[in-house]
Structures are given as C-alpha cells and as structure tokens.
Amino acid sequence: MGVGIRRAGAGDREDVTRLLDEAFQDDPVSSWVFPDADHRRRTHPLLMRAFLDIVLDAGYVDVTEDGSACALWLSMPAEAHEEDEDGPAQLREAVDPGNERVELIARLTGEVHPVGAAHEYLWMIAVRPGRQGEGLGTALVQHVLDRCDSEGTAAYLEASSARGRALYERLGFVFTGREVALPAGPPMWPMWREAPRGALRQEGGS
Template sequence: MGVAIRTAGEGDRELVVRLLDEAFRDDPVSVWVLPGEEYRRARHAGLMAAFTDIVLADGRVDLTEDGTACALWLSVPADDHAADPAEDESPARIREAVDPGNERIELIGRLTAGVHPADRAHAYLWMIGVAPQRQGEGLGTALIAPVLDRCDREGLPAYLEASNARSRNLYERLGFELTGRPLDLPDGPRMWPMWREPQAR
C-alpha cells in the first residue's frame, strides 16, 4: 500500500488534535477517563491537544499526506523512568491544563508510567489515530512499519500500550508481545502494555 507520510510540524497541530479527537473519543480508555458523552465532547480535544503538544516538543508526529492518520512517537532513553513515577509532575500538569477536577486524567498517566519499561532505550508509540471513516484500510500499519523497520536496522526495541482488543491484534501481527500482565484501570477497561524486540531482516 503506497501511503505518503511526512513529519508533522507546529502548523499541523490543529489537524493532529482533530484527528486524535475523532479517532479516540469513543475508545474505551477515553470513555473511562472522560465519562459521559457531553463531558467527553467538551474535554476530549483538550486532552488530545496536551498529548500532541508534548510529542511535537519532545518527539515526532508522523502524518499521512492526506491528513487521515497520525502516529505520535517518543524516543525513550535507557533508565528514563528510573525515578519514582509518583514524583513525575507531567500527569498533574496535564490534569491541570485539561480539567483540574478530573483525577482520572492524572491517574492514567501515573498508571501507564508505572508499567512502562525502564531499563532499555526504545521507541515509544504513544498514540496512533486513524480517521473513523478510514479505519480498517491499513493506514495504521503503513504509518508504523517504517519506524519498526528503522528499529530493526538500529537494534532498537519498541513499546506501546494498546487501549482496545482490535489494536492489540494489529500490534501482535507487527511483532509486539504483552509485557507481563495487562493493566486493568480501576472500575474501567483493560490496557495491554506491549513490547517488540528488534527483528532480524
């Protein structure tokens, strides 16, 4: 599948935020973090904007040329999470920016940080979003495959947290495996931390 991909810049911020908002608004984790359809409609784009800003500043956003899919990547050095996740201020800052009264915004950040592998450098796929009307066409795989190829050439592992069973199945086909136990959110859905060792070509 020939999909043109480019690196997004600051000028693409609103497009990326809108794309993530559409792709994840009904995702089980988003529904748990922002319960209630009206409330989620009002706050979800702000949460996606906070994530987008972090990755535009410290990572890379890959975007299909037609603007229908994007992938947010961070390069994580070895021992990046050596400090106690409870001392990380990022989840609290995101909560303050999006909705100070919603403890789940901070909790999801702390829980995922607590299961994030710390001992080896890796590429972290924070999120991948595909416009709802284009899901199932292979755009996600087309976005991820070049990065995984580069990881394989460089001997670099990759990591992600799958937020639903469908995405988990996609990632398993791409060589990701569960890292121990799934993450069960309190009174909420399950997430699957997944790790991919570099593969010989």
C-alpha cells in the same frame, strides 16, 4: 501503491488535534476518562492537544500525506530517567481539574513503562473514522519499525482495544504480562517488540 508519510510540525497542530479527537472520542479508555458523553465532547480535545504538544516538544509525529492518520512517538533512552512527579497533576490541571482520572491514567501508564533498553514508544496512533481498515495505521507503525529493525531498537506501546492488540501482535509486539490497572475501567495491554539481533546497533563493538 504505498502510503505517503511525512513528519508533522507545529503548523499541523490543529489538524492533528482534530484527528486525534475524532479517532478517540469513542475509544474505551477515553470513555473511562470522560464517562459523561457531553463532557467528553467538550473536554476530550483538550487532552488530545496536551498529548500532542508533549510529543511535538519531546518526540515526533508522523502523518499520512492526506492527513487521515497520525502516529505520536517518543524515543526513550536505555537508562532509567527520572519521572516528573508533578507532570500528571499538571496535565489534569490544564485539561480537566476536577477529573482525577486524567491524572491517574498518566501515573498508571508510567508505572508499567519498561526501562533498561532504548526503545521507540508509540504513544498514540489515530486513523480518521471512515478510513479505518485501509492499512493506514499499519503503514505508520511499520514505517518506524523498519527503522527500528535497521538500527537494532526495540518498540513499546499500550494497546487500548482487543482489535488493536491483535494488530500489534501481527507486527511482532508481545504483551508484557502486566495490564494497566484502570479502576473499574477497560483493559490496556502494554506490549513490547524486541530489537532484532545483529542489526546496526551492534556495530562498533568487538
């Protein structure tokens, strides 16, 4: 039986924020951003909500019908777009003003983000603890990759764990060769999946 997937809306904001918080509380990157466990429990939900609001405004969020998993996506244009230099600082101010790592991770991931080809950017994917290993995350990603394949669009993400990297490799993503350099932090692997040749994006040309 397939996994039911729907598009999330503003009414899902609290539930999706809670899901993101639960799924990423012990993630290596979240632990680097918020090294103190007590502070992380208090502040991490604010970062997850800020991320979600950005994507609800500029992209789209897919959730499984039972609410156990979600994926946050942005559709990125081929042309280089001007970065909001104040965005990372504003994120830090809104979430945790005294924590420079909130701002730093936003800047570092922005520096390695590829330009020059339209792509779907998987910003975050979360599966509720206790439901991991059931294929929910794979179903969410494949749901968009199927559309990428039919439209001739590439895809991009940053893997934050070796387990995640292995999963994405099975789905056709390849490490770009340049890690996100978190100072004294865990590795993050930018990964790119090429658009298939001969898909619909090629139509209309001569």
